[in-house]
Amino acid sequence: MKFYLLALIFFITGFLCAQQADYVDFKSAAVWVTFQPEAKTVLGEVTYKLDILKSRDSIFLDAINMEFSLVSLNGKSVDFRSDSKKLWIKRKLKKGKSYELKFEYKAQPKKALYFIDWEYPDGNKQIWTQGQGKYTSNWLPSIDDMNDKIEFDLSITFNKNYEVIANGKLIDKQINDSTMTWHYDMRKPMASYLVALAIGKYDKQIEYSESGITLEMYYYPEDSLKFEPTYRYTKQMFDFLEEEIGVAYPWQNYKQIPVKDFLYAGMENTSATIFSDAFVVNDTAFVDKNYVNVNAHELAHQWFGDLVTETSGTHHWLQEGFATYYALLAERDVFGDNYYYWRLYEYLQELDVQDKSGGSTALLNPKSSSTTFYKKGAWVLHLLREQVGDDAFKSAVKSYLNKYAFKNVKTKDFIAEVERTSKQDLSKFVALWLENKDLNYNLMLESLKQSVFIQEYLMVDCELYTSKCGEYLNSGISDEAKAKVIEQIPNQITTDNFKSSIKVRQAIATSISIIPERLKQDYESLLQDESYVTIEAALMNLWRNFPQERYKYLNQTKGIVGFHDKNVRMLWLTLALITDGFEPENKPEYFKELTDYTSPKYSFDIRQNAFMFLQQIQACNEVCRENLKEATTHHNWQFSKFSKSMLQALNQN
Numbered sequence: 310m311k312f313y314l315l316a317l318i319f320f321i322t323g324f325l326c327a328q329q330a331d332y333v334d335f336k337s338a339a340v341w342v343t344f345q346p347e348a349k350t351v352l353g354e355v356t357y358k359l360d361i362l363k364s365r366d367s368i369f370l371d372a373i374n375m376e377f378s379l380v381s382l383n384g385k386s387v388d389f390r391s392d393s394k395k396l397w398i399k400r401k402l403k404k405g406k407s408y409e410l411k412f413e414y415k416a417q418p419k420k421a422l423y424f425i426d427w428e429y430p431d432g433n434k435q436i437w438t439q440g441q442g443k444y445t446s447n448w449l450p451s452i453d454d455m456n457d458k459i460e461f462d463l464s465i466t467f468n469k470n471y472e473v474i475a476n477g478k479l480i481d482k483q484i485n486d487s488t489m490t491w492h493y494d495m496r497k498p499m500a501s502y503l504v505a506l507a508i509g510k511y512d513k514q515i516e517y518s519e520s521g522i523t524l525e526m527y528y529y530p531e532d533s534l535k536f537e538p539t540y541r542y543t544k545q546m547f548d549f550l551e552e553e554i555g556v557a558y559p560w561q562n563y564k565q566i567p568v569k570d571f572l573y574a575g576m577e578n579t580s581a582t583i584f585s586d587a588f589v590v591n592d593t594a595f596v597d598k599n600y601v602n603v604n605a606h607e608l609a610h611q612w613f614g615d616l617v618t619e620t621s622g623t624h625h626w627l628q629e630g631f632a633t634y635y636a637l638l639a640e641r642d643v644f645g646d647n648y649y650y651w652r653l654y655e656y657l658q659e660l661d662v663q664d665k666s667g668g669s670t671a672l673l674n675p676k677s678s679s680t681t682f683y684k685k686g687a688w689v690l691h692l693l694r695e696q697v698g699d700d701a702f703k704s705a706v707k708s709y710l711n712k713y714a715f716k717n718v719k720t721k722d723f724i725a726e727v728e729r730t731s732k733q734d735l736s737k738f739v740a741l742w743l744e745n746k747d748l749n750y751n752l753m754l755e756s757l758k759q760s761v762f763i764q765e766y767l768m769v770d771c772e773l774y775t776s777k778c779g780e781y782l783n784s785g786i787s788d789e790a791k792a793k794v795i796e797q798i799p800n801q802i803t804t805d806n807f808k809s810s811i812k813v814r815q816a817i818a819t820s821i822s823i824i825p826e827r828l829k830q831d832y833e834s835l836l837q838d839e840s841y842v843t844i845e846a847a848l849m850n851l852w853r854n855f856p857q858e859r860y861k862y863l864n865q866t867k868g869i870v871g872f873h874d875k876n877v878r879m880l881w882l883t884l885a886l887i888t889d890g891f892e893p894e895n896k897p898e899y900f901k902e903l904t905d906y907t908s909p910k911y912s913f914d915i916r917q918n919a920f921m922f923l924q925q926i927q928a929c930n931e932v933c934r935e936n937l938k939e940a941t942t943h944h945n946w947q948f949s950k951f952s953k954s955m956l957q958a959l960n961q962n
């Protein structure tokens with residue numbers, strides 16, 4: 310009997326969960342929220358407007374571990390029940406009628422909304438959200454199912470010394486006393502996972518697209534010099550994508566906000582992309598690590614993902630494959646054709662590695678890896694466009710977006726448009742590239758060979774043609790081809806090869822481990838390159854190869870910080886500590902600095918670097934260990950995993 314009851318309950322809830330979008334349409338949500346950051350608490354008041362499509366006895370919202378009060382329906386208090394996952398409203402709801410559901414709630418979200426640094430006086434205090442993969446219902450009662458799109462208007466009350474950013478257009482800032490209420494307005498509906506806000510200390514610069522859309526680019530006040538390299542090409546790529554896609558940007562404005570300790574590279578919240586502040590770079594860092602690709606990717610999602618949204622994970626490539634492909638097109642516009650084919654070649658190599666380890670899956674398999682969804686997805690669009698031609702491809706994309714705007718899509722919806730515009734039967738294409746799990750490496754490589762640049766790269770192979778390799782190094786082949794040769798025959802490098810571009814010199818820096826005396830001087834010049842990858846590799850190598858010159862190398866690189874994770878500074882501090890006789894009076898200070906970088910007030914990439922260097926020189930002291938313990942509970946799972954395994958290793962010794 311017990312079993313029977315449980316089974317019945319499971320059946321009913323299962324049935325209701327899957328079907329709610331069929332009988333109720335949530336139209337809009339007027340949301341007001343405020344925060345108690347020290348208590349990591351959200352307080353809110355929400356009014357949902359909804360239409361009943363089929364009569365029902367109850368409806369629900371997804372709401373994880375929340376407390377509700379003053380729940381009313383059309384102004385009258387109503388029976389409700391909330392458990393750890395949902396808010397249930399019990400009431401007969403009639404087909405064809407509209408209702409207004411209103412309530413107040415309180416939550417202490419464990420994920421999807423993050424309070425950063427509020428416990429540290431000099432921390433970079435922020436609040437920001439991540440709805441995809443984490444569910445907005447952790448902090449805002451909403452609909453986890455992507456198929457019910459809602460117009461969310463957010464109002465947020467907070468300390469007026471902060472900047473508050475959310476989806477849509479800021480229509481009003483209301484000053485209370487010490488607080489302010491920011492009113493954001495959306496005109497169109499979106500899936501709940503795209504609802505977002507970010508709070509922190511920011512400045513911003515504004516540009517306008519050719520079509521008149523406001524592009525708001527946020528940055529920390531202390532990063533004004535990094536603004537230009539960080540947001541380089543933003544307007545160009547925006548204009549390019551609007552033109553290329555052929556459908557006007559669907560939202561009122563476009564905002565980009567860097568945040569500390571973000572979970573991913575970036576997230577395409579509707580009209581408000583949030584991205585990792587590790588991409589906030591200066592001119593030198595830009596060379597090796599910049600925001601350009603992520604910038605274009607999240608922007609492309611504003612159409613592919615936000616305007617048209619997958620119905621389920623089976624069609625995830627309609628979001629990630631498209632965003633990856635259109636980002637590549639935008640980068641092609643900036644960096645040229647060779648870059649475009651080069652990136653496709655790199656994607657293919659990554660797919661090949663996955664394939665060889667047995668990890669290939671069909672693109673339409675919802676359990677596919679990110680590599681498949683993103684990179685195979687982009688490749689499939691590249692190949693499809695080759696097959697049907699530019700015109701048919703572009704007009705299919707255009708009508709697909711127009712037809713399904715603000716709705717949900719399946720793969721067949723897109724394919725049907727391409728079949729219509731191209732007048733081709735694509736069943737073979739779909740079977741080969743979408744349904745089949747084989748990679749078809751050779752077919753893909755064939756497509757790349759239309760690029761002379763790729764042909765040359767493939768031809769230059771010192772494992773096959775050893776005799777010619779010295780010549781290759783001094784010929785006019787591309788930087789990528791030269792780098793390949795250098796990696797294959799580092800012992801044949803000559804002084805002349807140092808007279809090359811920054812990328813080729815970087816290949817030299819990272820490929821040679823034993824520096825011959827004849828190249829010492831040339832190799833030393835790498836310490837002056839405008840590349841933090843090059844400087845880090847060169848400093849390490851020179852220090853190792855020429856012990857008698859260590860003071861010189863350390864003095865030369867003393868003030869260099871490097872990337873966001875302080876790669877050069879960390880290496881420098883470590884080497885300074887273990888170099889006999891180098892500034893003995895300053896060693897305690899250097900050790901303190903390196904240890905301090907393990908503290909929670911720093912970003913996790915900085916902390917992880919500091920932990921690794923301290924472990925390498927076996928100098929993780931009590932302070933470092935305490936910080937490591939703290940790190941095991943960090944919201945970034947990769948970092949907490951790293952910390953757990955390092956702590957385990959320390960405890961074993």
Ligand SMILES: [Zn+2]
Nearest residue numbers: 606610629632
């Ligand atoms: Zn994406």
